[in-house]
Amino acid sequence: MDTITLYEDAAFTRPIQIQVTTLAAVGDWSSGTNTTTVVGSGDDAITFYSHGGTPNFGTPFSMVTDPEPLVENRPASGDTPAVTPDWRDKILYIKPNMQLKINFYVDSSNRLHTGVLPSCAGVSIGSTYLSQTESANNIRALCFGVLKRKTVDSVCMYIRTGDRSCRCVWISPNFWDGTASVHTPSKTRNVTPNGYGGARGQRNEGRTPQTMYSTINVLSQAIGGRGVHVYELQSGQLAELYSRLWSINPLIKLENALLKPTAGLLSAHMLPISPSKIATGHNGINLCGVRYDVGSATYLVDEQMYSTDLFVRDLPAASGFTESYLDYSPYITAQLELPFCGIVPIDINKIMDGSLGVKYIIDILTGNCMAEVYFKDRNDPDNWQLYSRYTGNCAYHLPITADESGGKQMLGIFSGLATVGMGAAVGNPAIAAGGASKIMGASGIPNDVGMIGTFSQNVSCLAGDLFIRLHLTCKDDLTIMHDTDDMLQQICGLPAGVYGLISEFTGYLQGVIHEEDIRAAVGTGKATDEELSEIISAFGEGVFV
Amino acid sequence: MTIHVYNTPTAPDHLVKDISTVISPSPDGWSGAVRGEISIEHPVIEVEALITVGNYCYIPDFGRYYWIVDKNVIRRELTELTLKSDPLMSFADSIKACKIIASRSGQQGDLYGSPGFNSYLSDPMHPIVQTTTSMDLRGQNGAEASLGVLSGGAYTWNQNPILVTVG
Numbered sequence: 195m196d197t198i199t200l201y202e203d204a205a206f207t208r209p210i211q212i213q214v215t216t217l218a219a220v221g222d223w224s225s226g227t228n229t230t231t232v233v234g235s236g237d238d239a240i241t242f243y244s245h246g247g248t249p250n251f252g253t254p255f256s257m258v259t260d261p262e263p264l265v266e267n268r269p270a271s272g273d274t275p276a277v278t279p280d281w282r283d284k285i286l287y288i289k290p291n292m293q294l295k296i297n298f299y300v301d302s303s304n305r306l307h308t309g310v311l312p313s314c315a316g317v318s319i320g321s322t323y324l325s326q327t328e329s330a331n332n333i334r335a336l337c338f339g340v341l342k343r344k345t346v347d348s349v350c351m352y353i354r355t356g357d358r359s360c361r362c363v364w365i366s367p368n369f370w371d372g373t374a375s376v377h378t379p380s381k382t383r384n385v386t387p388n389g390y391g392g393a394r395g396q397r398n399e400g401r402t403p404q405t406m407y408s409t410i411n412v413l414s415q416a417i418g419g420r421g422v423h424v425y426e427l428q429s430g431q432l433a434e435l436y437s438r439l440w441s442i443n444p445l446i447k448l449e450n451a452l453l454k455p456t457a458g459l460l461s462a463h464m465l466p467i468s469p470s471k472i473a474t475g476h477n478g479i480n481l482c483g484v485r486y487d488v489g490s491a492t493y494l495v496d497e498q499m500y501s502t503d504l505f506v507r508d509l510p511a512a513s514g515f516t517e518s519y520l521d522y523s524p525y526i527t528a529q530l531e532l533p534f535c536g537i538v539p540i541d542i543n544k545i546m547d548g549s550l551g552v553k554y555i556i557d558i559l560t561g562n563c564m565a566e567v568y569f570k571d572r573n574d575p576d577n578w579q580l581y582s583r584y585t586g587n588c589a590y591h592l593p594i595t596a597d598e599s600g601g602k603q604m605l606g607i608f609s610g611l612a613t614v615g616m617g618a619a620v621g622n623p624a625i626a627a628g629g630a631s632k633i634m635g636a637s638g639i640p641n642d643v644g645m646i647g648t649f650s651q652n653v654s655c656l657a658g659d660l661f662i663r664l665h666l667t668c669k670d671d672l673t674i675m676h677d678t679d680d681m682l683q684q685i686c687g688l689p690a691g692v693y694g695l696i697s698e699f700t701g702y703l704q705g706v707i708h709e710e711d712i713r714a715a716v717g718t719g720k721a722t723d724e725e726l727s728e729i730i731s732a733f734g735e736g737v738f739v
Numbered sequence: 740m741t742i743h744v745y746n747t748p749t750a751p752d753h754l755v756k757d758i759s760t761v762i763s764p765s766p767d768g769w770s771g772a773v774r775g776e777i778s779i780e781h782p783v784i785e786v787e788a789l790i791t792v793g794n795y796c797y798i799p800d801f802g803r804y805y806w807i808v809d810k811n812v813i814r815r816e817l818t819e820l821t822l823k824s825d826p827l828m829s830f831a832d833s834i835k836a837c838k839i840i841a842s843r844s845g846q847q848g849d850l851y852g853s854p855g856f857n858s859y860l861s862d863p864m865h866p867i868v869q870t871t872t873s874m875d876l877r878g879q880n881g882a883e884a885s886l887g888v889l890s891g892g893a894y895t896w897n898q899n900p901i902l903v904t905v906g
Binding site: 421422423424425426427428429432435458459460461462463464465466467468469479480481482483484495502503504505506507509516517518519522525533534550551552554556558559588589590592660661662663664665666667668669683684686687688689690691692693694695696697698699700701702703704705706707708711712714715716717720721722724725726728729732733735736737738739 | 750752753754755779780824826829830833834835836837839840841842843844845846853854855856857858861862864870872873874876877878883884887894897899900902903
């Protein structure tokens, strides 16, 4: 059984894992009917509703159980879920360890059919009443589970379309907003992890689904409009764009001069990560109101903020450490290598015998990145605590240029040639020394060459392998003193700082005995003062007991 | 008085000595006598025997164990022993019932009350050297902690540039 990890908090530090059955990865399904299973678990039977055979609530999903047949029962009065007041369907019981096979459909255009068909359950794919779909290209993860709500247990499909969003599509019952006759994906509620019971058999009473994430995402508001577009160029598209910007076609040269395409280019940069994106549906890049064809399907970045997993290192004292004072400051110093943010010191006392976690948040628009460092204290091993945040920038800017001269460089060369008295037929720019000033601007970039980007780069982009690492400088025992087992401990013991009866100790013992204690123990008059002093002195220097 | 002579291999800084090697006749020991006044801590005893071995003894009448620090053979069956009391062995049982504030111990303590050394206290007697080690962080399912894109088994930069445009 596979898992999907969701988080209780917007900082993504408290994960919840839902045990569900999933397909391994996007693309593991093929056109046509696919099958996955949900296995019941927990102490209670999981109750869900089926749409089978109901007009008006058709579904592209069908379900069968294995090994036991479905048990049908109509909801009694008062049991009708509030979410579907027109409910007519059946209650089906799936018992623990019973397998439920769910069939879902992906059409030849690689669209996963997710919504309600206003037709009967014998779905007619391709009909005029085609169900709502989700392009499989946009789906990052797909899984099935059981959503337990106050009165209804539902088998649901969870679609993860971005790093931080996860939509829940109820297979049974399908979401109904009470107003429209046709279900639309946009009306599908985002469900918080707290709303999930999954296969753990836990109930959540009366929780209202809420948007799962709260973060900056201006891109989702700008997409499709006339404002800012953020594309992830695919292989060959930059070359296609360049061929358009530096076309030798005189008409295109003139168009470039008039439209100044670089004015519409705000930034071109490389990022180490691959952002979430959606297909534009065409092959173009929009620049200043003009669509430049780049020869293949283009993609818009749909989530401005990219966040990584929480990368973790546990530091159990019993594993590879001495389990002594040598495991703590100042005997160990720790440094955390954070790509683009630097190498930062870490207080080893906070993470020793605990855990260290690092998560990156990257702004696709600017390349600004923030490394959030968390730790788990050994005395509170269940909760991540924020240690600190470190900032940097991971964008490597690409200078992009365009010929915006309209071909007038040639005119400039000719006029330069005329200045030095050369014939207009001579077209070699190298000769037109007198015309050089008309070609090159003061910055060294030709005057009529549009350019964005910079030659000044983040030096941190030069660092190699982009790995997050923890470096420890430790002080270890010299093994020379340990040529036999615990020799140092046997010969002269180790620091104790405890109080107890001498009979409780074995081996080397050094410490302080109070005179009144030894007098009371030995008995009055039984030992001379000199003998008592000798006993006290002997333990002060160390005695083997 | 009776004296029992032993040969002990145990060092003086041990609480209990090994007296399994008995020199004097067992179980009665040898007969000894004192001449004049003696110190109970540093007695000189004449023993009716030729004693050439043995470094430890017990005198029941004094209730003490002694180190034999010197032996003088007076005549064939008479040896003068110069003794020094060993209060550790002599009062071992009482000492064990005494309390101590232990600064160092060869026994490891634990959380359940057994006293002993605490490895988390720094020890100036410990010679130490410096080493450096690097540790990887891991993501879900053991994924390596890299910001790059996994391609061909290695993490690289995303080769697809980001283009921000207007209009």
